[in-house]
Amino acid sequence: MKVELKKIQVLRRTVQVSVIVLLLFIPSVSRYTNYVAAREIDDLLEKWDGTLQGESLALIDGIFRGLPGGEKERVGQIVRDREGVLSQTQQFRGGSWSAQLGPISLSDPLGALESILARQKVVRVVVVSLIVPVIATLLFGRIFCSWICPVGFMLEMSDKLRGALRYLEIRPHDMHFSRGTKYVLLVVGAAIAFISAAPVLGYIYPPAIFNREAHDLVFGIFDRAEEGKFGFWAGGLTWMSLVLLGILLFEVFVSRRWWCRYVCPGGALYSLIGAARPVRVSLIAKKCTHCADCIVACPIGLNPMLNKMGVECDNCGECISSCHDDALKYALRLRGGEENVPVFDKSKAA
Amino acid sequence: MAQLMKRRRFLTRLATGAATVAGAIAGGRLLSGPNLADAVACVRPPGALPEKEFLSACIRCGRCADACPNRCISAFTDEAAKTLAMRPGRHQRNTPVIFPRQQACMLCAGVSGDALLCTEACPTGALQRTAKTAEAIQEQVSMGTAVVDENLCHSFNGASCGVCVRACPFEGEALRAGMWEKPIIDPNVCIGCGLCERACVRYPQAIRVEPRALAV
Numbered sequence: 001m002k003v004e005l006k007k008i009q010v011l012r013r014t015v016q017v018s019v020i021v022l023l024l025f026i027p028s029v030s031r032y033t034n035y036v037a038a039r040e041i042d043d044l045l046e047k048w049d050g051t052l053q054g055e056s057l058a059l060i061d062g063i064f065r066g067l068p069g070g071e072k073e074r075v076g077q078i079v080r081d082r083e084g085v086l087s088q089t090q091q092f093r094g095g096s097w098s099a100q101l102g103p104i105s106l107s108d109p110l111g112a113l114e115s116i117l118a119r120q121k122v123v124r125v126v127v128v129s130l131i132v133p134v135i136a137t138l139l140f141g142r143i144f145c146s147w148i149c150p151v152g153f154m155l156e157m158s159d160k161l162r163g164a165l166r167y168l169e170i171r172p173h174d175m176h177f178s179r180g181t182k183y184v185l186l187v188v189g190a191a192i193a194f195i196s197a198a199p200v201l202g203y204i205y206p207p208a209i210f211n212r213e214a215h216d217l218v219f220g221i222f223d224r225a226e227e228g229k230f231g232f233w234a235g236g237l238t239w240m241s242l243v244l245l246g247i248l249l250f251e252v253f254v255s256r257r258w259w260c261r262y263v264c265p266g267g268a269l270y271s272l273i274g275a276a277r278p279v280r281v282s283l284i285a286k287k288c289t290h291c292a293d294c295i296v297a298c299p300i301g302l303n304p305m306l307n308k309m310g311v312e313c314d315n316c317g318e319c320i321s322s323c324h325d326d327a328l329k330y331a332l333r334l335r336g337g338e339e340n341v342p343v344f345d346k347s348k349a350a
Numbered sequence: 351m352a353q354l355m356k357r358r359r360f361l362t363r364l365a366t367g368a369a370t371v372a373g374a375i376a377g378g379r380l381l382s383g384p385n386l387a388d389a390v391a392c393v394r395p396p397g398a399l400p401e402k403e404f405l406s407a408c409i410r411c412g413r414c415a416d417a418c419p420n421r422c423i424s425a426f427t428d429e430a431a432k433t434l435a436m437r438p439g440r441h442q443r444n445t446p447v448i449f450p451r452q453q454a455c456m457l458c459a460g461v462s463g464d465a466l467l468c469t470e471a472c473p474t475g476a477l478q479r480t481a482k483t484a485e486a487i488q489e490q491v492s493m494g495t496a497v498v499d500e501n502l503c504h505s506f507n508g509a510s511c512g513v514c515v516r517a518c519p520f521e522g523e524a525l526r527a528g529m530w531e532k533p534i535i536d537p538n539v540c541i542g543c544g545l546c547e548r549a550c551v552r553y554p555q556a557i558r559v560e561p562r563a564l565a566v
Contacts, residue, residue: 026416029416030415030417033419034421036419037419037420037461038420083461083462086462087462087463090417090467092416093471094411094412094413094416095412098409098413099411099413100471105473107411111409111411111474112409112473112474114409115406115408115409118407119407120406123407124475126475129473129474175361175362181369196385197402197405198406198441199406199410202409202444211411212410212425215412215415238427238429
């Protein structure tokens, strides 16, 4: 049991890293598509051989030529099937804000909601792009935050820096804010979208920023190669990436997991959609020894020992992995279970 | 301890207050006008809704730009528009735009698929799915209309050229060659793809796409 649940964290990390790789892969595929469509690809592969850009193109070329329909025979030679490759590259579009992966269209519910409110009309394509995210959230809750969100992953990693700071005997602050902030921000954003008839939260919503920045970064790198300059270059990034950096630094020095806990409007929407999720973290009260390790582990700052995982929990399973007594598990049920009597209670301690 | 808590509460309130004020200012700026307040006319990808509706529906995800095989769709940022002395309106930032003189829309000629790829990629219907047939394109696409500056055009100034006419996807209908290869535009057929502007050998371009009007 223990081993199995540890594996969930390994799986979660693998998914998170794959998402980051995918977010860099998609813009590269977009550029690859351009080069194939313009029949420049063979020249570029030769010209850029041995550089970062050339090797990435060669890798992508290998992948798409390997897919069915990627190659054909011409005068006794195996060559790239331009049409076939171009139809395959069309299977990858977008990023963490809205994406197309094969036949599946995915949109962040926040973006779709704003688009619907701003336009005051529901159209079929929006509904289609919501099917997978909404069903997944209804069943599993805020799993976008814990499994997919690239910024969530970034902030989770930077959370580890706080441990390093402690090791250096610098005690990082942990300021608490109201969790209600994110719901307020969601309502304010929705209201602005409705009144000014334009989606606005995409400008400050970190996964949307990450989506744009990943494109800017990759496109910038390829633009540079076209000018004959090679190697990694972060100059394609815009000042919006400083916003992400600011959030990261604020979390490291001032308030642990500030954005995800208190501010994120997308997280708020996912919380609300997943409020009645059947898959919940639940406690086996008689096994619990009240060691409070799960409270420390919880990135959202909840108390799994109370056995009342409400709307905020993102089902990441960190508490389950941290439990030494096998007292926590995922369970199928609709409401919070029997209440566990906490040994220490904040209200009594004060 | 009580002192410390007081200070903490004070700092928390200060931070919350500052955030609220910042949010209110940002919100107020955004609310200070309807979405067309300081918008500029620009060439949108094919199948785009009228500008006002387009700005409402588009979530600025960039899927259309990823889909474009001709790399003509870019995000309307200050940076991208700078070389053309344009500036996106406050609600136009990051929306997809085409700058025909840099790269024009080739209506997905020469690539597979039965619809224009960007219209197929759009998750919100801001770009409406358009089949890749002449009839559907004529019916659904209006990015703008080409206009000729007769003072600049070679063909109007004694040197027959005709490059723009050869570049037109509706050659002979939207753009046909008159005497001395003078381009003659039929605004009812021209969809504003911009291939003529892209092909024009004059600098500044003698033929260019006038983007569709902001409000209909």
